[in-house]
Amino acid sequence: MENKIKRILVPMDGSKTSFRALDEAIGVARACHATILGVHSVAFLPAEFMPAVAPYKIYQKKEAGKFMENAKLRAAKHGILFSYAITYGSPVEQILAIAKKKKADLIVIGARGKGRVSELFLGSVSNAVLHKSSVPVLIVK
Numbered sequence: 001m002e003n004k005i006k007r008i009l010v011p012m013d014g015s016k017t018s019f020r021a022l023d024e025a026i027g028v029a030r031a032c033h034a035t036i037l038g039v040h041s042v043a044f045l046p047a048e049f050m051p052a053v054a055p056y057k058i059y060q061k062k063e064a065g066k067f068m069e070n071a072k073l074r075a076a077k078h079g080i081l082f083s084y085a086i087t088y089g090s091p092v093e094q095i096l097a098i099a100k101k102k103k104a105d106l107i108v109i110g111a112r113g114k115g116r117v118s119e120l121f122l123g124s125v126s127n128a129v130l131h132k133s134s135v136p137v138l139i140v141k
Contacts, residue, residue, distance in 0.1 A: 005032040009104035011095045011125070012038050012084075014067040017110030021140040022071050025108040028138075029080045037102055038071050038084035040064040041094035061086055092128040104135055111141045 010025045012018040025036050042060040068084040075082035087094045099107055109126045130137045 005105045007104045008036045009107045011109050021108045021110040024140045026078050035081040041087045041091040091125045108138045
């Protein structure tokens with residue numbers, strides 16, 4: 001059987017669960033000789049917070065850059081090529097759009113992100129990706 005997994009998309013938010021998803025993706029990538037694309041999406045704030053958006057975006061991008069560089073190093077230690085993108089907008093929409101644009105063969109995502117409060121407030125990103133994705137999704141607990 002021909003190996004069909006060449007590009008793995010790993011949405012990351014810096015949480016322990018997102019790094020567990022990365023570790024799982026590294027294992028799959030090693031077995032399939034695939035590359036990994038990490039993605040972090042900074043969600044937009046409501047309009048009443050617009051004056052605070054610029055500093056928020058700068059801070060979020062800086063923080064995301066830190067954990068994405070850590071993820072890149074983690075993948076490199078296992079011989080896996082890891083690149084990443086930091087986007088702005090709805091995490092679900094961004095994940096699905098990037099998966100389509102970059103022709104991902106698999107999405108590996110953590111079951112929960114940075115906490116239960118954000119899960120309740122924003123809804124479950126992993127659940128939405130699972131149900132809306134046109135490519136296979138592996139959810140890691």
